[in-house]
Amino acid sequence: MSLWCGTFWLIISLPLFNFFVTSNDGFALSCLSLFCNYLMVMSKISFSLFLTVIVLVCYNVEAQPLKLRPDAFPPVDDAKDAKSIQMATSVEQMSSWDRYPTYGTYVAMMEQWANQYPELCNLDTIGESVNGRLILCMHIQGARDVPEAAQAPEFFYSSTMHGDEVTGYVMMLRLIDTLLRGYGSNPQYTNLVDNVAIYINPLSNPDGTYRGGNNSIYGAMRYNANYVDLNRNYPDPFGTQPLSEQQPENTAMIAYLNKHQFRLSANLHGGSEVMNYPWDSFTSYERPHPDRQWWIDVCKRFVDTSRMYSQSHFRDVNSVGYIEGGDWYVIPNGRQDYVNYYHNCHEMTMEISTDKTIDSELLPEYWRFLQHSFVNYIEEIFSVPSTAGIENAAATALDVFPNPAGDRLFVRGDYDGELRLYDVRGREFPVVKLGTNCIDLSGLSQGLYLLRAGAQTAKIVKR
Numbered sequence: 359m360s361l362w363c364g365t366f367w368l369i370i371s372l373p374l375f376n377f378f379v380t381s382n383d384g385f386a387l388s389c390l391s392l393f394c395n396y397l398m399v400m401s402k403i404s405f406s407l408f409l410t411v412i413v414l415v416c417y418n419v420e421a422q423p424l425k426l427r428p429d430a431f432p433p434v435d436d437a438k439d440a441k442s443i444q445m446a447t448s449v450e451q452m453s454s455w456d457r458y459p460t461y462g463t464y465v466a467m468m469e470q471w472a473n474q475y476p477e478l479c480n481l482d483t484i485g486e487s488v489n490g491r492l493i494l495c496m497h498i499q500g501a502r503d504v505p506e507a508a509q510a511p512e513f514f515y516s517s518t519m520h521g522d523e524v525t526g527y528v529m530m531l532r533l534i535d536t537l538l539r540g541y542g543s544n545p546q547y548t549n550l551v552d553n554v555a556i557y558i559n560p561l562s563n564p565d566g567t568y569r570g571g572n573n574s575i576y577g578a579m580r581y582n583a584n585y586v587d588l589n590r591n592y593p594d595p596f597g598t599q600p601l602s603e604q605q606p607e608n609t610a611m612i613a614y615l616n617k618h619q620f621r622l623s624a625n626l627h628g629g630s631e632v633m634n635y636p637w638d639s640f641t642s643y644e645r646p647h648p649d650r651q652w653w654i655d656v657c658k659r660f661v662d663t664s665r666m667y668s669q670s671h672f673r674d675v676n677s678v679g680y681i682e683g684g685d686w687y688v689i690p691n692g693r694q695d696y697v698n699y700y701h702n703c704h705e706m707t708m709e710i711s712t713d714k715t716i717d718s719e720l721l722p723e724y725w726r727f728l729q730h731s732f733v734n735y736i737e738e739i740f741s742v743p744s745t746a747g748i749e750n751a752a753a754t755a756l757d758v759f760p761n762p763a764g765d766r767l768f769v770r771g772d773y774d775g776e777l778r779l780y781d782v783r784g785r786e787f788p789v790v791k792l793g794t795n796c797i798d799l800s801g802l803s804q805g806l807y808l809l810r811a812g813a814q815t816a817k818i819v820k821r
């Protein structure tokens with residue numbers, strides 16, 4: 359094999375390299391392909407042998423299925439893999455963060471922070487679970503008495519809607535503690551707390567987590583007390599599946615989301631280690647999120663930061679550590695798509711531990727490599743694309759006024775097709791027309807509604 363031929367192959371390997379680097383599992387493959395080129399040039403291996411190697415490598419990479427998404431195929435019984443769980447029966451026992459709190463300890467911690475830092479935080483109740491446990495949210499915000507405070511963008515972290523995916527539960531408690539303690543001494547935390555209204559809900563399915571009783575997370579399960587998967591129980595914006603009866607935990611969460619205008623949020627899960635960005639209802643080929651590139655950049659920053667502290671995590675699904683939800687596995691009625699679509703909020707799903715219920719002694723290690731990524735993700739609120747775009751807003755918006763509306767709503771200009779009206783649960787209401795372009799809303803109760811005509815939509819607030 360001549361030097362010319364070797365040079366030729368090195369040149370054509372560059373585009374190949376680029377192509378594979380941009381694909382999900384490409385880095386290892388591209389390195390291998392370059393290495394094969396090198397071997398071929400150096401040892402004059404024949405062209406056909408070279409091609410055979412490349413084909414075999416490609417075939418193997420293609421043939422390797424992605425790890426099944428824990429959200430897609432829920433096992434009936436979870437948390438059996440838990441090996442060593444220590445519970446903290448008092449707030450003091452949480453001081454080294456290597457235990458899970460009992461339900462009583464959890465509530466006491468939240469109350470204690472609210473009492474200890476009244477100028478920095480207040481404790482909200484989002485609602486109650488089926489069995490009457492509290493769904494709590496800590497609102498952290500400094501510099502509350504300046505006029506700009508009311509305009510601070512709202513950020514939301516929420517964890518453990520699957521009751522046995524408890525790593526995020528303790529991570530979020532520790533994040534609250536870290537932000538409150540670090541305020542005034544750590545410039546990054548101080549800046550964030552002063553300029554962002556941060557809301558942290560560590561446990562959104564308490565009945566699932568404390569299925570075995572308030573004093574232990576042994577026996578924790580994915581579902582709520584009605585055995586419903588809360589991440590299949592949100593209105594599906596794309597109408598792929600009708601909603602089964604809405605669970606109290608989600609009704610409360612939706613009311614809370616309506617009360618706020620979260621610009622950026624994340625929902626924490628376990629069972630894998632991967633950043634999962636929208637949509638869940640579609641593959642990126644079928645329907646990419648309009649801010650897909652922004653999502654990829656955000657995910658990359660999150661994973662890269664965590665890898666500065668641990669190289670071994672975020673590798674079980676693919677090598678890059680992030681994926682579009684639908685490319686992993688399509689799921690309907692999830693919270694992520696609901697929040698993105700109906701609330702103009704950029705929400706992603708963070709799968710943060712391959713074990714859903716990790717040994718309690720591993721909790722500090724998870725915190726060590728995740729803490730900076732968690733804090734930096736809050737900062738991403740300033741990089742959220744201003745379009746907050748679900749689609750091209752200008753092309754698909756229905757022009758309605760007034761909004762918020764009283765009993766009458768007018769639609770300006772032409773629209774494609776019949777008008778249809780939905781509430782945030784996805785229930786359809788009859789459209790009563792008072793004229794060509796006027797709709798009667800007097801029969802509706804207060805709240806957020808969605809008016810649609812073909813692909814055009816408008817969010818309406820009924821007063």
Ligand SMILES: [Zn+2]
Binds near residue numbers: 520523627
């Ligand atoms: Zn989950």
